[in-house]
Amino acid sequence: xxxxxxxxxxxxxxxxxxxxxxxxxxxxxxxxxxxxxxxxxxxxxxxxxxxxxxxxxxxxxxxxxxxxxxxxxxxxxxxxxxxxxxxxxxxxxxxxxxxxxxxxxxxxxxxxxxxxxxxxxxxxxxxxxxxxxxxxxxxxxxxxxxxxxxxxxxxxxxxxxxxxxxxxxxxxxxxxxxxxxxxxxxxxxxxxxxxxxxxxxxxxxxxxxxxxxxxxxxxxxxxxxxxxxxxxxxxxxxxxxxxxxxxxxxxxxxxxxxxxxxxxx
Amino acid sequence: xxxxxxxxxxxxxxxxxxxxxxxxxxxxxxxxxxxxxxxxxxxxxxxxxxxxxxxxxxxxxxxxxxxxxxxxxxxxxxxxxxxxxxxxxxxxxxxxxxxxxxxxxxxxxxxxxxxxxxxxxxxxxxxxxxxxxxxxxxxxxxxxxxxxxxxxxxxxxxxxx
Numbered sequence: 001x002x003x004x005x006x007x008x009x010x011x012x013x014x015x016x017x018x019x020x021x022x023x024x025x026x027x028x029x030x031x032x033x034x035x036x037x038x039x040x041x042x043x044x045x046x047x048x049x050x051x052x053x054x055x056x057x058x059x060x061x062x063x064x065x066x067x068x069x070x071x072x073x074x075x076x077x078x079x080x081x082x083x084x085x086x087x088x089x090x091x092x093x094x095x096x097x098x099x100x101x102x103x104x105x106x107x108x109x110x111x112x113x114x115x116x117x118x119x120x121x122x123x124x125x126x127x128x129x130x131x132x133x134x135x136x137x138x139x140x141x142x143x144x145x146x147x148x149x150x151x152x153x154x155x156x157x158x159x160x161x162x163x164x165x166x167x168x169x170x171x172x173x174x175x176x177x178x179x180x181x182x183x184x185x186x187x188x189x190x191x192x193x194x195x196x197x198x199x200x201x202x203x204x205x206x207x208x209x210x211x212x213x214x215x216x217x218x219x220x221x222x223x224x225x226x227x228x229x230x231x232x233x234x235x236x237x238x239x240x241x242x243x244x245x246x247x248x249x250x251x252x253x254x255x256x257x258x259x260x261x262x263x264x265x
Numbered sequence: 266x267x268x269x270x271x272x273x274x275x276x277x278x279x280x281x282x283x284x285x286x287x288x289x290x291x292x293x294x295x296x297x298x299x300x301x302x303x304x305x306x307x308x309x310x311x312x313x314x315x316x317x318x319x320x321x322x323x324x325x326x327x328x329x330x331x332x333x334x335x336x337x338x339x340x341x342x343x344x345x346x347x348x349x350x351x352x353x354x355x356x357x358x359x360x361x362x363x364x365x366x367x368x369x370x371x372x373x374x375x376x377x378x379x380x381x382x383x384x385x386x387x388x389x390x391x392x393x394x395x396x397x398x399x400x401x402x403x404x405x406x407x408x409x410x411x412x413x414x415x416x417x418x419x420x421x422x423x424x425x426x
Contacts, residue, residue, distance in 0.1 A: 138292075229412075
């Protein structure tokens with residue numbers, strides 16, 4: 001045994017390791033809440049931490065928290081950070097990915113990296129009305145793919161646009177994710193059923209297309225990806241989350257059908 | 266949409282799938298510079314699936330796997346070219362493949378179940394199970410197709426300190 005630190009990197013103090021932990025965890029938290037798969041989070045956090053001076057990092061990603069231990073010579077520190085489940089944000093994933101590349105090339109130090117993470121976490125989303133319009137058009141496109149005609153598409157456009165508006169309002173007020181899904185599905189289905197009742201459409205295509213904006217696609221795909229890559233716990237939880245959201249969509253639709261007293265189309 | 270005219274059918278199919286992928290890309294806040302790539306992946310993946318289903322008569326589950334495989338490979342190539350995580354292209358593009366109609370039929374039969382007579386009940390239950398299982402199989406096929414290229418190309422050797 002020697003007193004020399006393992007590897008060529010200089011020995012860091014406890015405070016320096018704490019800084020690295022904070023920055024690396026922040027990057028990981030942004031990725032987890034933005035909807036990244038577990039494997040990528042572990043890889044990025046590890047790369048950033050070692051590029052910033054730590055000798056080694058071990059990362060444990062759980063569905064709503066990240067734990068990491070970094071080490072430098074004989075010194076080591078462990079930190080935990082809770083991560084709330086927020087909306088999917090691919091722009092955050094793209095920016096953290098680019099940042100990780102810059103950190104790995106040695107371009108940025110800990111303080112500059114922290115500044116960049118602060119910038120990334122404040123990036124704006126698309127204008128909400130643009131999102132409402134394009135999501136409504138996407139649902140109308142689904143109506144067409146399911147074999148609907150022009151009327152079905154128009155009904156879907158209006159119903160899913162209104163549903164998306166309600167969803168944004170509820171998300172803005174930080175309502176529970178399941179309640180938001182349920183109410184949104186109810187609004188979309190109700191409007192589609194109004195069109196059915198007035199005779200504007202004869203099929204159930206608008207009804208099923210208007211709630212598709214709620215499909216938990218990211219959760220389900222991440223679930224499969226995590227399970228296939230050996231992160232069984234996070235994969236199971238994400239799959240369960242997707243299934244519960246799907247159940248909420250179904251309940252919202254069922255309540256709408258019950259209120260409109262419709263014995264199944 | 267008329268499958269008897271294959272080319273026209275597939276072009277129209279690709280157009281609507283592209284629109285669906287674009288809408289979800291905006292919902293997922295995909296950066297502007299990557300939107301085109303999402304649209305291309307979404308349109309091609311769905312068109313390939315519909316081509317296999319309507320022209321070759323292949324089961325929806327297998328066709329979905331092939332469509333998702335196209336999305337997975339394209340997403341993987343675009344990711345290295347545009348220097349962005351592959352999942353950005355793959356998620357928005359695979360949304361049009363999701364079997365919304367099957368999930369809806371499964372749900373309809375499930376809510377019918379409590380009021381069904383015992384004889385009708387087994388029919389309703391059978392229908393519910395049929396659509397629920399097919400929804401699950403198609404979802405699994407999509408996920409496997411997307412993940413396949415990453416599993417194939419991105420192998421990592423175990424590392425030790």
